[in-house]
Amino acid sequence: MIRPHSLRALIDTLKTNHRNVGLLCNQTAFLFEEKMYLMDWLAKEKVLKTIFVPEHGLFSELQDQEALENAEIYHFWEGVNCVSLYGHDEQSLKASPEKVEELDDILIDIQDVGCRYFTYLTTIAYLFETIARCQRPPRVWVIDHPNPAGRQVEGSPISTTYASFIGHEGLPHRHGLTLGEIAFWLKEFYGGAFDLQVLMGASPDYFMQIYPSPxxxxxxxxxxxxxxCLFEATILSEGRGTTRPFEIVGAPFLRWETLHRIKHDVEHLSKEYHWFNYVLRPLQFIPTFHKYANELCGGFQIHLSTQAKNHSLLSSLLLLRTFNEHIPNLWRIGSYEKGNPRTALEILVGDELLIDFVRGKQPLLEVVSYLKGSENQWINSVGYVSKEPLFSLL
Known part of the structure; x- marks a missing residue:
């Protein structure tokens, strides 16, 4: 088959050759130039057989860790089977080999956000694991998307000890790669011999105008x-249920005086570091759902200058450590993920040294040195897939 170099040419080729096509996507697979979803286009050309639906649902309508048991609720396309890759059990996270081997081609069109906690990457990884084991693997086409977190790298690769659906083994906290680039890395991780092609995505004119998750x-x-995102490991609200999730953090028991003490300590500890540029603005807020729904909370909104560089992982680790010094029993207890006994802190931070740091057991200078080495090691290891230079602030 001739290798197309555009999405339109690919769809023409799929139609001409009567291919059976699968599509892993959500609502970010909207083609603004065509004014339609990719699934609508493929269905119109009568090549689409299966839609694989990730966490949050096809239209990002489901909240975090909310299972989708029956993907047939998306019954909009005649003859198209919808398969949930986020049900109630671990088995539901992976497509069956039988479903995959029915297909000649699989297209992947979904917006990643540049961090390992964002589970679409793990969904792609599990799909590649299945494809790599197939006797007759389908050809894979990835529609490339820019990384909204840019080319900056943060953190350390997660080991097998802490790896999970919320953090694929080997990925740092912030990876710096586009979707197409990390697809090549995942293919190599699983030793895949299948054909993987990357096509340029849509025009940047509409970049991130569709939210990739709720x-x-x-x-x-x-x-x-x-x-x-690490504040999910605490008893504090990470801002879900507000219009500024992951920018707002707090809880009903945080008094105004406590907030100012925390603010003072964070600013004192960070004043000599160029990588810390959080501006902490004390406020009150009321989440409409999730932690502390409909309760008045005290907390902070975190602001960033559009000009300043910032190492968000280190900044939040420092903020977490300071909260831990002021709030007893800060950390969520119990398992965080289905089928995994580990706590949210272990799964999200995913590194023993960093876990010890937020608990007050390691000095900041040692953490900075450790992350500098880890980030540069990752940058060097993925140079063969990255089309643009990655960088570390450390």
Missing amino acids: NFPSLQTAELYSGQ
Whole structure:
């Protein structure tokens, strides 16, 4: 088959050759130039057989960790089977080999956000794991998307010890790659011999105008997410249920005086570091759902200058450590993920040294040195897939 170099040419080729096509996507697979969803186009050309639906549902209508048991609720396309890849059990997270081998081609069109906690990457990884084991693997086409968190790298690769659906083994907290680039990395990780092709995505004119998940409303979210997502490991609200998730953090028991003490300590500890540029603005807020729904909370909104560089992971680790010094029993207890006994802190931070740091057991200078080495090691290891230079602020 001739290798197309555009999405339109690919769809023409799929139609001409009567291919059976699968599509892993959500609502970010909207083609603004065509004014339609990719699934609508493929269905119209009568090549689409299966839609694989990730966490949050096809239209990002489901909240975090909310299972989709019956993807046939998306019964909009005649003859198209919808398969949930986020049900109630671990088995539901992976497509069956039988479903995959029915297909000649699989297209992947979904917006990643540049951090390992964002589970679409793990969904793609599990799909590649299945494809790599197939006797007759389908050809894979990835529609490339820019990384809204940019080319900056943060953190350390997660080990097998802490890896999970919320953090694929080997990925740092913030990876710096586009969707197409990380697809090549995942293919190599699983030793896949299948054919993988990457096509350029849509025009940047509409970049991030469709939210990729229900609590990811903006590019500002992408700048903070590598650090602020870690607040899911605490008893504090991470801002879900507000219009500024991952920018707002707090709880009903946080008094005004406590907030100012925390603010003072964070500013004192961070004043010598160029990588810390959080501005903490004390406020009150009322989440409409999730933690502390309909309760008045005290907390902070985190602001970032559009000009300043910021290491969000380190900044949030420092913020977490300071909260831990002021709030007893800060950390969520019990398992965080289905089928996994580990706590949210272990799964999200995913590194023993960093866990010890937020608990007050490691000095900041040692953490900075450790992350500098880890980030540069990742940058060097993925140079073969990255079309543009990655960088670390450390």
